[in-house]
Amino acid sequence: xxxxxxxxxxxxxxxxxxxxxxxxxxxxxxxxxxxxxxxxxxxxxxxxxxxxxxxxxxxxxxxxxxxxxxxxxxxxxxxxxxxxxxxxxxxxxxxxxxxxxxxxxxxxxxxxxxxxxxxxxxxxxxxxxxxxxxxxxxxxxxxxxxxxxxxxxxxxxxxxxxxxxxxxxxxxxxxxxxxxxxxxxxxxxxxxxxxxxxxxxxxxxxxx
Numbered sequence: 001x002x003x004x005x006x007x008x009x010x011x012x013x014x015x016x017x018x019x020x021x022x023x024x025x026x027x028x029x030x031x032x033x034x035x036x037x038x039x040x041x042x043x044x045x046x047x048x049x050x051x052x053x054x055x056x057x058x059x060x061x062x063x064x065x066x067x068x069x070x071x072x073x074x075x076x077x078x079x080x081x082x083x084x085x086x087x088x089x090x091x092x093x094x095x096x097x098x099x100x101x102x103x104x105x106x107x108x109x110x111x112x113x114x115x116x117x118x119x120x121x122x123x124x125x126x127x128x129x130x131x132x133x134x135x136x137x138x139x140x141x142x143x144x145x146x147x148x149x150x151x152x153x154x155x156x157x158x159x160x161x162x163x164x165x166x167x168x169x170x171x172x173x174x175x176x177x178x179x180x181x182x183x184x185x186x187x188x189x190x191x192x193x194x195x196x197x198x199x200x201x202x203x204x205x206x207x208x
């Protein structure tokens with residue numbers, strides 16, 4: 001099932017939390033060789049994980065992480081504005097209707113295309129719940145073809161010289177039928193909103 005968890009609620013699902021951060025380390029540090037920090041617990045976390053983001057997580061039947069996304073509203077600090085100003089021409093992307101999506105991660109043992117489609121269905125549901133217009137994110141060019149095949153292709157905003165692109169995903173342009181077919185899911189019974197209050201992340205107090 002898809003769970004929607006703010007950072008200050010991850011402690012309620014410790015197995016899901018721990019396997020998510022370890023799977024992120026395996027993907028971003030181990031496989032992709034990104035210059036990310038991995039702590040002595042084997043967790044990959046950065047400064048945005050401390051900003052009470054909203055995580056969209058596919059939880060496997062055994063309670064472990066299968067895949068995840070991380071969302072933050074662009075009205076606060078976000079990666080695209082803080083670290084990729086060259087992709088935006090130095091113009092900050094800031095709107096209550098645009099949230100940034102980062103750390104698209106699939107567990108090493110999970111069926112990648114199916115879980116990716118499930119995460120995008122979760123992202124689509126999140127956008128509808130919070131009345132969002134777009135998600136923004138940076139991505140590798142190889143992902144463009146994958147997003148197209150899954151049924152939710154970003155509108156390219158800029159091509160970076162280092163092979164990193166910035167794109168906008170419109171919540172009005174989702175091919176839900178294709179996503180559901182790729183995800184092997186139908187209806188909305190796989191969405192678990194139990195952990196989620198209606199307040200947006202920027203309006204929630206981060207727990208000490």
